[in-house]
Amino acid sequence: MKQYLRNSWDGIWTVLVGMKITFMHMFTKSVTIQYPTVKVKLPERVRNRLYVNMDDCIGCLQCERACPVSCIEIETVKSVPSEDLGTTSNGKKKALHVTTFNIDFAKCCYCQLCVFPCPTECIYMTETYEFSEFERNSLNYKFATLTPEEVVDKKQKLEVFDAEKAAAKAEAEKAKAEEAAKKTAEDKPETEN
Numbered sequence: 001m002k003q004y005l006r007n008s009w010d011g012i013w014t015v016l017v018g019m020k021i022t023f024m025h026m027f028t029k030s031v032t033i034q035y036p037t038v039k040v041k042l043p044e045r046v047r048n049r050l051y052v053n054m055d056d057c058i059g060c061l062q063c064e065r066a067c068p069v070s071c072i073e074i075e076t077v078k079s080v081p082s083e084d085l086g087t088t089s090n091g092k093k094k095a096l097h098v099t100t101f102n103i104d105f106a107k108c109c110y111c112q113l114c115v116f117p118c119p120t121e122c123i124y125m126t127e128t129y130e131f132s133e134f135e136r137n138s139l140n141y142k143f144a145t146l147t148p149e150e151v152v153d154k155k156q157k158l159e160v161f162d163a164e165k166a167a168a169k170a171e172a173e174k175a176k177a178e179e180a181a182k183k184t185a186e187d188k189p190e191t192e193n
């Protein structure tokens with residue numbers, strides 16, 4: 001009987017101790033928030049999902065080279081002289097079509113190392129941190145803005161330009177060789193005399 005009463009008292013005492021903490025919290029300021037309806041204010045230099053402003057990207061690959069986990073994939077195609085790609089917002093001349101610009105956020109460690117070397121400041125961290133996906137592949141973001149048809153067109157234009165340039169160079173070399181041969185033929189009799 002004595003043990004029974006002791007056990008009962010222990011039970012009541014334990015509940016009272018627990019309830020004391022509960023009652024105390026009823027009169028203190030709440031530290032929790034109703035996420036996701038309410039969100040905490042992010043620190044100024046927070047690192048979240050990246051964004052690339054393709055209008056200002058010159059395809060220099062500096063961000064790709066700086067990435068320690070190789071999660072940035074960039075491909076470019078040279079523009080031909082007849083194309084004017086304009087300048088970036090900080091005045092850098094654009095000469096390359098950026099045909100691929102992918103960032104795989106499933107691999108990204110949010111180190112921000114890609115941001116610092118960018119000469120046009122077009123790759124930067126945003127405040128977006130809620131972008132989970134059911135499929136891993138959905139985290140591979142594609143920032144390039146050209147359509148597949150436009151990419152093919154740019155590549156073909158460059159091929160034609162390179163072929164014409166190579167033909168013109170070969171023609172010039174041939175003409176130069178012919179000129180040299182002609183000069184040698186003209187000089188020969190004088191040398192023999």
Ligand code: SF4
Pocket residue numbers: 066067068069070071072103107108109110111112113114115
């Ligand atoms: S934040 Fe770091 S890991 Fe992510 S893309 Fe940039 S350099 Fe790569």
Ligand code: SF4
Pocket residue numbers: 052056057058059060061062063064074117118119120121122123
């Ligand atoms: S460093 Fe900047 S300009 Fe160069 S490829 Fe990356 S995002 Fe584009």
